[in-house]
Amino acid sequence: MHRHDRAELFRTRLAARLALTGMSRSALARAAGVDRSTIAQLLAGDETRLPNAHLAAECAEALGVSADWLLGLSDRPESAAEVLSANFRMATAQRTPADEQIIAWHQEAAGHKIRHVPASLPDILKTEAVLEWEYGAFLNKTPQQAHGAMRETFEWLRAPGSDYEICVSTDKLRSLVNGEGYWEGLDRDVRAAQVEFMVERCTGLYPSLRLYLYDSKKVYSAPVSIFGRLLAAVYVGQFYLVYRDSKQVSALTEHFDALVRDSEVEARNAGRVIREMFEQA
Known part of the structure; x- marks a missing residue:
């Protein structure tokens, strides 16, 4: 931006904020620690001078806005801390399929495309037996709650216009197939049923x-x-890092779409590959 244009924008925003807050020029001058004439010069129609960083910061603090906004470096009048607070927060993660927060976000996003990278396997693709096995570690939740939550999500998927993309690493599937790592101790028959369930849903819901x-x-x-x-949530264990700023959501969307592009197995072939993986184990 040209210096003259930036000075004019600063003057316009300074005057607008003064009018909005009802603060007088004298009060602003006292808050900023300068003479009233200095404020008058900044507001003069033929003035092309920009304030120094200290004065810009003092004016911004007095008027409850960010210096970046006054100087035309941002379109948001809030301070950086306020912008972060509005567009980023931490939400408690229950780490269970019946997580009320996840269900609420699904409901909020009705009619929108959902993209998901699970911590293990997608809950929507788990059998009741697997959910019950996992729920052995949760004292404050029951398998019945998990079943109800999954039925709600399943019904959502069957509604017209539903669009759900999931990316899973082949390593996680091999762990299930071989009963290793996270899945150690899960009976082979249960794992076989889980694989077949995933195949059926990947085929039937495609x-x-x-x-x-x-x-x-x-x-x-x-x-x-x-x-x-609307939002993106990154799971870090005990919390979700929740982003609502459009640029942040867009950046995470681009990350997910890159995963899709780089995937070794396309969605139309996922069921067949999963079954072959189990048969060859």
């Missing part, structure tokens, strides 16, 4: 639900869920 398989040695993703353009 294209409303699309599962892509990627190689975590080539690309990586933390667990993340993106609810249309």
Whole structure:
């Protein structure tokens, strides 16, 4: 931006904020620690001078806005801390399929595309037996709650216009197939039923639900869920990092879409590949 244009924008925003707050020039001058004539010069129609950083900061603090906004470096009048507070927060994660927060976000995003990278396997693709096995670690939740939550999500997927994309690493599927790592101790018959259930849902719900398989040695993703353009939540364990700023949501959406592009198995082939993986184990 040309210096003259920036000075004019500063003058316009300074005058607008003075009018909005009802603060007088004298009061602003006292708050900023300068003479009234200095404020008058900043507001003069033929003035092309910009204030120094200290004066800009003092005026911004007195008027309850950010110096970046007064100087035309930002379109948001809030301070950086206020912008962060409005567009980023931490939400408690219950780490269960019946997580009320996740269900609420699904409801909020009705009609929007949902993108999801699960921490293990997608809850919507788990059998009741697997949910019951997992729920052995949760004292304050019951398998019945998980079943109800999954039925709600399943009904959502069957509604017209539903669009759900999931990316899972092949390493996580191999762990299930071989009963290793997270899945150690889960009976083979239960794992076999789980694999077949995933195959059936990937086939039956396609294209409303699309599962892509990627190689975590080539690309990586933390667990993340993106609810249309509304919000994105990154799972870090005890908390979700929740983003609502459009640029942040867009950046995480681009990350997810890159996972889809780099996936080794496309959604239309996911069911067949998962079954072959189990048969060859």
